[in-house]
Amino acid sequence: MGCACGDKLRKTRKVKVGRFTIGGLSPVSVQSMCNTNTRDLKATVDQIRRLEEAGCEIIRVAVPDMEAAFNLGRIKRAISIPLVADIHFDWRLAVEAVRQGVDKVRINPGNIGERDRVKEVVKACKAAGVAIRVGVNAGSLKALKDNPKPRWAPEEWARQMVKEGLDEVRALERLDFRDIVVSLKADDIERTVLANAAFAAKSDIPLHLGVTEAGSSLAGTVKSALGIGLLLRQGLGDTVRVSLTEDPAMQVRAAYEILKSLGLRQYGPDLVACPTCGRCQVNVGKVIHELEDRIYSDANLREKSEGLKIAIMGCVVNGPGEARSADFGVAGGKGRGIWIEKGKQIKVIREAEWVNEVIRKIRNSK
Ligand code: SF4
Numbered sequence: 001m002g003c004a005c006g007d008k009l010r011k012t013r014k015v016k017v018g019r020f021t022i023g024g025l026s027p028v029s030v031q032s033m034c035n036t037n038t039r040d041l042k043a044t045v046d047q048i049r050r051l052e053e054a055g056c057e058i059i060r061v062a063v064p065d066m067e068a069a070f071n072l073g074r075i076k077r078a079i080s081i082p083l084v085a086d087i088h089f090d091w092r093l094a095v096e097a098v099r100q101g102v103d104k105v106r107i108n109p110g111n112i113g114e115r116d117r118v119k120e121v122v123k124a125c126k127a128a129g130v131a132i133r134v135g136v137n138a139g140s141l142k143a144l145k146d147n148p149k150p151r152w153a154p155e156e157w158a159r160q161m162v163k164e165g166l167d168e169v170r171a172l173e174r175l176d177f178r179d180i181v182v183s184l185k186a187d188d189i190e191r192t193v194l195a196n197a198a199f200a201a202k203s204d205i206p207l208h209l210g211v212t213e214a215g216s217s218l219a220g221t222v223k224s225a226l227g228i229g230l231l232l233r234q235g236l237g238d239t240v241r242v243s244l245t246e247d248p249a250m251q252v253r254a255a256y257e258i259l260k261s262l263g264l265r266q267y268g269p270d271l272v273a274c275p276t277c278g279r280c281q282v283n284v285g286k287v288i289h290e291l292e293d294r295i296y297s298d299a300n301l302r303e304k305s306e307g308l309k310i311a312i313m314g315c316v317v318n319g320p321g322e323a324r325s326a327d328f329g330v331a332g333g334k335g336r337g338i339w340i341e342k343g344k345q346i347k348v349i350r351e352a353e354w355v356n357e358v359i360r361k362i363r364n365s366k
Contacts, residue, residue: 010235012206015131015179017058018082018103022131022181023206023238028264030255031208031241032248033060033086038068038075045078047248052081053299054252055267058239060084060106063093072100084133091117098124104181106133109168110140118168122175131179132172136165136195137212138186157186158194165199180205181239185212189227196231206238207231213243220244221254228255232262253296268295269305269362272322272329273312280314282332282351287312290355295362305362311340312354320345328361330354 014024022029032051036043038061048059063069063085076083084104085097091113094105098121105125112118125132143160144150152160161184172180182205184195192211200207211220211227224242231237242254256267273288274280291312295301311329313319316338319331323340330337330349337354339346341361349357 010200011204012238013178013204015181015206016129017084017131017181020058020082022208026238028232028237028259029057029239030055030252030259030265031058031060031084031239032056032251032255033241033243034062035248036061038062038064038071041071041074041078044071044075048075048079048081050297051248051252052079053302054249054296055256055299055302056081056248056252058082058084058104060086060241062086063097064088066093066096069093069096069100072097072102076101076103087112089113091121094121095124098128098130101128102130104131104133106135108135108137108140109164110137110142110144115171118171119175122172122177125179126175126177129179131181132177133181133183133208134165134168134172135183135208136161136168136185138191138195139212154188154190154194157191158184158198161186161191161195162198162202165195166202169203169205181208182206183208183210185210187211187213189223189230192227193230196236197234200236207236208239208241209237210241210243215245217244217246217250220246224254225258225261228258229262232258232264249297253292266306268302269308269310271310271312272326274314274318274322276314279317280332281334282314282337284312284314284332287351287354291358294355294359301359301362304365308362308365310358312358327365328358330357 012023015022034047036047082103085102086106087094088108089111165182186192209228209231211224228240240255242251244251259265260267276284309326311322311326313322313331315332323329323331324343328341330339335351339349
């Protein structure tokens, strides 16, 4: 939760998720979800470790059956970030997930079943100090059971989403359970923004922001950036997850780029690159992609590069000017470029050496 200047606007209640706190005055945290089979221990742990390097702070895994639930303890012991169990339909999976030591359980009020069953989940979470996320999805509202194709305006969709979220929250609070996070997701920006804003006006519960089923890399990132960004800009949101049909590492990077562009978090360097044009005689796109892959897959490099401005420019028209205003950078020529540091031209280096030189410079920077 916060505004573009980084100040907190809406103070939500604090919810502990492992070593993280969601809400209160904590920075907006970044989450992702594995796309591996949770029954496959190695694939899941490998992916989570890769996501940790990329900066993921809380990770969720699907728990479709007991075999997956029984694997959660081993996954948890092999990783360093809080683990969230994603549960649909069967409350017993949630209880087993808690027994296995997860840090948070996500339940969907639209399909978790009768209140008596939820009571068992709450009892287990309370005893273990485990938080619950009530994840309301527009596509699986209880109200759709009687009315599967409603002709609701976006405002009415939002009202229904908020109602189901609040109903569930009140049921948990009646059981004296308060470690709750809520998400209200739709697959479009309008319903997502309306529902979250309406919920925030009625509750101090931290909000997990996301646009569900956002889509492929470009379309999904644009949709998520707008939906999540509009809410963050209003000071709403405590934790974010960008849903993309993509490697989850890209979800993490997209989430940070949204937060970084609003001044809410730092993440890696400020990489400035020209769009290239007919004058360009080097492959700026390839250099930038290689640099991003190296920096964002290595937590140490990423942290060291925080706050640095690095310019990769195609030619000497704008290149020297941009590179001079950066901490360091390169202005291209034919298969080579002028290396510039703190405004001074230092040397000429071959294009094939640009990436390694930038990485070397980051490693030696602090
Ligand atoms: S810096 Fe040079 S190559 Fe890049 S867009 Fe400008 S003129 Fe074109």
